[in-house]
Amino acid sequence: MNREGRAFWWQLAALAAAVACAPLMVGNPYHLNVLNVMALNVLVVTGLNLLIGFAGNISLGHAAFYGLGAYISGILTSTHGWDPWLAMLAAACVVALVALLIGIPTLRLAGNYLVMATLGFNLIVTILILQLDEFTGGPSGFSGIPPLKIMGHSLASDQDFYWLAWTTALLGLLLARNLADSRVGRGLRALHDSPVAAAAVGVPTAAYKVQVFVLSAIYASVAGSLYAHYFGIVSPTTFDIFASVELVTMCLVGGMGNLWGGFFGAAFLTPLPLVLHVFEEYKDIFFGGILLLLLIFQPQGLAGLWARVRGARAARAGEGA
Amino acid sequence: MSGWEQLSQYVMSGLTTGSIYALAALGFCLIYNATHIVNFAQGDFISLGGLMMYTLLGAAGLPALLALPLAVAVVAGLGVMLEALAIRRAKSRDLTVLIFITVAASALFRGVFKEIWGKQALAVPPLSPDVPLRFLGATLTPQNLWILAITLAAIAVLIYFFNHTLTGRAVRAVAINPKAAALMGIDTRRMVRLSFALAGGLGALAGAIITPITTASYHVGVMMGLKGFAAAVLGGYGNFLGAIVGGLTLGLLESLGAGALSSAYKDVIAFVVLLLVLFIRPRGLLGRGEEARV
Numbered sequence: 001m002n003r004e005g006r007a008f009w010w011q012l013a014a015l016a017a018a019v020a021c022a023p024l025m026v027g028n029p030y031h032l033n034v035l036n037v038m039a040l041n042v043l044v045v046t047g048l049n050l051l052i053g054f055a056g057n058i059s060l061g062h063a064a065f066y067g068l069g070a071y072i073s074g075i076l077t078s079t080h081g082w083d084p085w086l087a088m089l090a091a092a093c094v095v096a097l098v099a100l101l102i103g104i105p106t107l108r109l110a111g112n113y114l115v116m117a118t119l120g121f122n123l124i125v126t127i128l129i130l131q132l133d134e135f136t137g138g139p140s141g142f143s144g145i146p147p148l149k150i151m152g153h154s155l156a157s158d159q160d161f162y163w164l165a166w167t168t169a170l171l172g173l174l175l176a177r178n179l180a181d182s183r184v185g186r187g188l189r190a191l192h193d194s195p196v197a198a199a200a201v202g203v204p205t206a207a208y209k210v211q212v213f214v215l216s217a218i219y220a221s222v223a224g225s226l227y228a229h230y231f232g233i234v235s236p237t238t239f240d241i242f243a244s245v246e247l248v249t250m251c252l253v254g255g256m257g258n259l260w261g262g263f264f265g266a267a268f269l270t271p272l273p274l275v276l277h278v279f280e281e282y283k284d285i286f287f288g289g290i291l292l293l294l295l296i297f298q299p300q301g302l303a304g305l306w307a308r309v310r311g312a313r314a315a316r317a318g319e320g321a
Numbered sequence: 322m323s324g325w326e327q328l329s330q331y332v333m334s335g336l337t338t339g340s341i342y343a344l345a346a347l348g349f350c351l352i353y354n355a356t357h358i359v360n361f362a363q364g365d366f367i368s369l370g371g372l373m374m375y376t377l378l379g380a381a382g383l384p385a386l387l388a389l390p391l392a393v394a395v396v397a398g399l400g401v402m403l404e405a406l407a408i409r410r411a412k413s414r415d416l417t418v419l420i421f422i423t424v425a426a427s428a429l430f431r432g433v434f435k436e437i438w439g440k441q442a443l444a445v446p447p448l449s450p451d452v453p454l455r456f457l458g459a460t461l462t463p464q465n466l467w468i469l470a471i472t473l474a475a476i477a478v479l480i481y482f483f484n485h486t487l488t489g490r491a492v493r494a495v496a497i498n499p500k501a502a503a504l505m506g507i508d509t510r511r512m513v514r515l516s517f518a519l520a521g522g523l524g525a526l527a528g529a530i531i532t533p534i535t536t537a538s539y540h541v542g543v544m545m546g547l548k549g550f551a552a553a554v555l556g557g558y559g560n561f562l563g564a565i566v567g568g569l570t571l572g573l574l575e576s577l578g579a580g581a582l583s584s585a586y587k588d589v590i591a592f593v594v595l596l597l598v599l600f601i602r603p604r605g606l607l608g609r610g611e612e613a614r615v
Contacts, residue, residue: 052417056417058417058421060424102596105599105600105601106599106600106603109603112359112416112417112420113599113603115359115420116359116550116554116595116599117595117596117599117600119547119550120551120592120593120595120596120599121592121596123547123588123589123592124589124592124593124596127586127588127589127592128589131585131586242428245424245428248421248424249425252418252421256417282432282436283432284428284429284431284432284435285428285429285432285433285436286432287425287428288425288426288427288428288429288430288431288432289425289429289432291421291424291425291428292407292422292425292426292429295411295413295418295421295422295425296407296410296411296412296422297412298412299411299412299413299415299418
């Protein structure tokens with residue numbers, strides 16, 4: 001295993017340890033709630049990061065995949081009495097299929113067609129959720145969604161859900177890491193550096209891109225299902241186009257294409273508007289302003305900043321030796 | 322109302338909103354041609370145009386003849402600022418980064434407009450007193466006619482500018498090949514900045530003429546901008562004639578679709594069209610092939 005590989009395991013172990021200790025230090029249930037939302041965001045944004053890091057494309061429709069996961073889970077369990085786990089699986093399958101349908105025609109094109117298509121898709125999903133109020137509850141939202149259960153034990157409390165959400169988020173990071181090391185990951189990295197060269201050596205570039213896009217949509221869907229079963233209620237604004245922009249903001253602030261970028265971005269941006277209520281009013285200025293400054297001056301995001309600080313320290317240490 | 326009158330009504334209202342989409346789509350094309358960036362702040366240019374008209378006409382009491390050019394100038398200035406302070410200064414030249422700079426700017430603009438003008442809908446007075454007119458069986462307001470006339474005038478001015486002035490031809494040269502244009506002594510930076518100014522001005526114009534019908538608010542332009550974007554894709558992204566054809570087509574489809582089906586799903590039509598175009602014919606109605614596969 002190379003040095004970078006070992007570093008990843010240490011970082012993951014450190015994060016797992018922090019996750020294990022955090023509930024001991026957080027007494028306030030509301031803060032635990034914020035950490036739970038953070039875990040879901042880490043999951044979605046890690047998926048988004050796979051897409052931008054490996055396929056070089058970005059999606060402005062991930063809030064819609066998140067929302068589809070949440071609504072399909074909610075409707076199947078509450079209206080049709082399905083088991084929540086089964087509903088979650090069904091939602092992920094539907095979302096994967098939808099992503100496949102969007103990805104196949106748009107990802108074979110050069111340029112930013114995926115952004116355009118996912119943007120349009122997100123707008124359509126929001127309008128449908130609002131208009132199909134018979135099934136979705138319309139603007140007032142859909143409520144009465146049952147919690148997930150493990151061997152008869154309901155995971156409704158903030159504490160129980162915390163373990164589930166963070167375990168899923170860490171598994172998501174692990175899976176992303178393995179993908180990066182796989183044949184697909186190497187092929188996509190080659191694609192990112194030189195599409196022509198990658199195609200010339202026989203990397204099925206379009207197919208790989210579609211696979212990564214579908215996987216990243218599944219990440220969002222799973223997070224959405226978890227959200228629905230945790231809160232018990234879902235409402236359309238959580239999944240609109242502005243939510244997609246927020247998710248992309250987290251991805252870019254954290255560091256696009258960096259495995260830890262999703263974690264950094266979600267960990268930094270999730271708590272601010274939730275903990276500091278002033279931000280609710282100034283959310284647009286705040287999110288827009290931060291994203292604008294970062295994109296202009298630090299396009300590698302927080303993860304890039306971290307690497308730069310470490311690089312500078314390593315360089316100083318090297319000089320000293 | 323007879324079927325004919327109803328049809329005529331739908332067509333007139335479709336052309337009215339279609340004009341707005343066309344102006345927005347032209348703004349998208351201008352910036353795309355100069356920089357290859359999709360400018361997601363175009364909708365906020367529309368919002369600001371309407372909000373400026375509200376302030377200049379209502380609060381400051383200026384005559385429309387003065388308020389309209391002033392509103393256009395302010396938003397054109399915002400377009401230039403977006404280019405000079407954000408896009409130009411960005412360390413990365415990666416297109417995704419540049420596109421998301423406009424997404425970020427859009428959120429920032431929206432937040433600032435909300436602080437200045439509040440969240441409520443603001444009534445903007447029409448350009449001339451509201452007396453209903455009958456035309457081919459449709460009932461119109463003078464504002465409908467203003468919208469059509471001003472859009473036509475703006476298109477005529479643009480056609481003249483791009484075909485018969487040195488600066489306009491220089492902007493086109495930069496769009497075709499920036500390097501060659503620079504070698505011919507064209508100041509490409511100035512042309513890029515000019516494109517942002519024009520896009521801002523067109524957005525402001527759209528906002529200024531539609532808000533007497535829709536009312537102005539901090540986010541009124543967002544949906545119109547997104548539909549203008551769909552119109553630009555439909556026409557062939559970056560193609561000027563395509564933007565106009567795409568805008569009017571989309572306006573008509575929306576209005577006839579809402580009439581034939583249900584007005585609840587009116588807003589879906591534009592985006593379904595957007596997806597269909599991207600799936601079936603990504604270069605749009607009039608675009609030239611640019612569908613590189615690798």
